Amino acid sequence: MAGTATAQQIEAGATGYDAFALNCPSRRLIDTLGDKWVSLVVVALGIRGPLRYSELAAQIEGVSQKMLTQTLRGLERDGLVTRTVTPTVPLRVDYELTDLGRSLLVVLGHLKEWAELHMGAVDAARASYDATNAS
């Protein structure tokens, strides 16, 4: 039944949130996903299942220790991933998506779908724009 999303669907929430309020849920979600590494970690854990810290680091190319740890702490705090420490020697820490985190994959799937459908058009628009505005 989700044919076209109208302005009303965007505007009228059941809870009446103001999309322009700084702490409205939508804003906060966008801020979270906007963080460069969040979606990568979520997708990695979604695709490959539970992963150790070093496996995540190896998989997500270019991420620094600091940012990976920081991102994971944030996700854990938000209830999107679980952190399991196995106190063997050497230490072992596994990260896994929670149900909540897994539900985020649905949203990321929608993003991915739009991107693959329309980013070509965006590229074309850019090329056209850059061409006419020859700087």
Added chain:
Amino acid sequence: MAGTATAQQIEAGATGYDAFALNCPSRRLIDTLGDKWVSLVVVALGIRGPLRYSELAAQIEGVSQKMLTQTLRGLERDGLVTRTVTPTVPLRVDYELTDLGRSLLVVLGHLKEWAELHMGAVDAARASYDATNAS
């Protein structure tokens, strides 16, 4: 219909994009939406229809001239909004979503839906996390 999004749906794109590549469509879309003002401008134009520059500025509280202009230029470049100049005195400039821009509202609707369904759980998780990790 799409019941649950699986890892396969996320992983396997028709075009075989690598979600971890820097310039894959999904990443670029997330980067775009991650920009603080982009979604606000898109939603504002989506809800209220065409708006003048000053109307946008009034509506999106806290945005500076620089960032509003910069955001609008980017959206115009990406083919998401049109910029129409009416050379009267004083000058009048109207911004409006393109069809492509309007299709982005669908995605933002999905984001909003997830946020309103689950951000409560995120808040609860945070409170719990902060309580146990009494710093």
Added chain:
DNA sequence: CGGGATCCCCCGCGATACTG
């Protein structure tokens, strides 16, 4: 009215070194 140009500050992030 709708911007462009400039200055400047802040802090996010990477690199490095160290610890349980």
Added chain:
DNA sequence: CAGTATCGCGGGGGATCCCG
């Protein structure tokens, strides 16, 4: 192996001034 602590810089973004 899985982090924490510290330093340093680069650039994103606000404030301000000016122009068509």
